[in-house]
Amino acid sequence: MTGVAALAWLYLLLAHGGFWRTSVLLPKASRQPQRWPAVVAVVPARDEADILAETLPTLLRQDYPGPYRVVLVDDASTDGTAEVALAVGTGRLDIVRSEGPPAGWAGKVAAMETGVRAATDGEYLLFTDADIAHPPDGVRSLVAAALGDDRALVSQMALLRTETVWERLIVPAFVYFFSLLYPFARVNDRRSRLGAAAGGCMLVRQEALEAAGGLAAIKDALIDDVAFGRLLKDAGNRTWLGLTTSITSRRPYPRLADLWNMVARSAYTQLRTSPLLLVGCVLGLALIFVVPPLAVIIGPTDVRLLGLLAWAVMAGMYVPMLRFYRLPWLLAPVLPVVAVLYTAMTVDSARRHWMGRGGAWKGRTAKTCQ
Known part of the structure; x- marks a missing residue:
């Protein structure tokens, strides 16, 4: 599994649209419009x-x-x-x-x-x-x-x-x-x-x-x-x-609960409210974000090295976003912990949906909005 995680991060680094780059800023027009529209x-x-x-x-x-x-x-x-x-x-x-x-x-x-x-x-x-x-x-x-x-x-x-x-x-x-x-x-x-x-x-x-x-x-x-x-x-x-x-x-x-609600409100909707996609999402997040640090902590020597490589690539790809937000790069190795939190938020989002409280926002739920 560690090898699969390492290959996944190699793909994300080289072939996933450079998603980790933070240089995608509003293009500046070479000249001003002759007429400004309403x-x-x-x-x-x-x-x-x-x-x-x-x-x-x-x-x-x-x-x-x-x-x-x-x-x-x-x-x-x-x-x-x-x-x-x-x-x-x-x-x-x-x-x-x-x-x-x-x-x-x-x-x-x-x-x-x-x-x-x-x-x-x-x-x-x-x-x-x-x-x-x-x-x-x-x-x-x-x-x-x-x-x-x-x-x-x-x-x-x-x-x-x-x-x-x-x-x-x-x-x-x-x-x-x-x-x-x-x-x-x-x-x-x-x-x-x-x-x-x-x-x-x-x-x-x-x-x-x-x-x-x-x-x-x-x-x-x-x-x-x-x-x-x-x-x-x-x-x-x-x-x-x-x-x-x-x-x-x-x-x-200000509180974890506020951020939790922000994510849980729509995370399961992002998965098209599909239990199969939910399982796939949880397993995928675990494989990509959790397996590398676990391999470093409890794996044999050769697996540890592979896990360390994957973890280093993961952290390195997160550094540009931290710099964009003017936060210390030392937060980058903590990304697996954050990924676990997001996984829990996604599972909670599904739970809320199954209980009829999916998409709750400003006193309305997805059900009452329809």
Whole structure:
């Protein structure tokens, strides 16, 4: 098994789209557009009063040369989300009330659709979450990148918080595992069928979205960003996904339980709620991440050397992500421990699904959203 794990890491290092590289950053346009298209930012918000005062102003103060406004969808909030938005809002802000998802729709996708219906004047739509803060030139840079190479979708994975011990341990691995599943280079390759996006920041050409079937085509998606990216890619559009340090998430995850819930909410959905895929995932994670350090600890000499090689490659491929998040490289050898935690979260995600609590988020479950 140790030899298989070593071969797996060799493949991941050399032939898996360079998923471990963190240099996939927003392309800079060689020249500025002659005409800046109209952009509408759509912000689905459910019970986000605590964070909007910090993030919404960054959207409203965009230095964008063309027509631009923000549509905030108050998704049946009970904490005064709309009132907080009004208190920090300007003439660029419109607030639309949603009474919750209709039958057959997931909650966030339904809120996004409400925003789309209110954004008929937008040639481009910027879907962004309520906890995301944007730099002043954020929209300008996204539009320039989209127009510069005829991309229908440009998406950036917001920089997540790493202030607490648990955030430092779990968050970089979350992004690392995401890129392992969806290597950015392959997502950005027109010849590849792989599609994905990061829900915190997705700029899309409205015409392309409508031609692909609109949000109704992914109305029941719980992992809406990946489904969104796949929808646009399957329709033959050029898409781009990458990292950023300038777009940041302000949502704190101070406890392990907070991060656990974030992952467990959708991990089993990622496996298509298949018990067979769940077993395969658990065995695969154990083989790739757990076997090498175990071989080093309890294996005979020749097996230890092979396990050490696999563990070293694993840790070395994780170092770029730690550096990207400005964290010490000494956390790299701990990745097997983090992988065990993610395995437990995935199993717990399946347990919640079987108990009828799958996809629970903001007081709704997958069942109640449909």
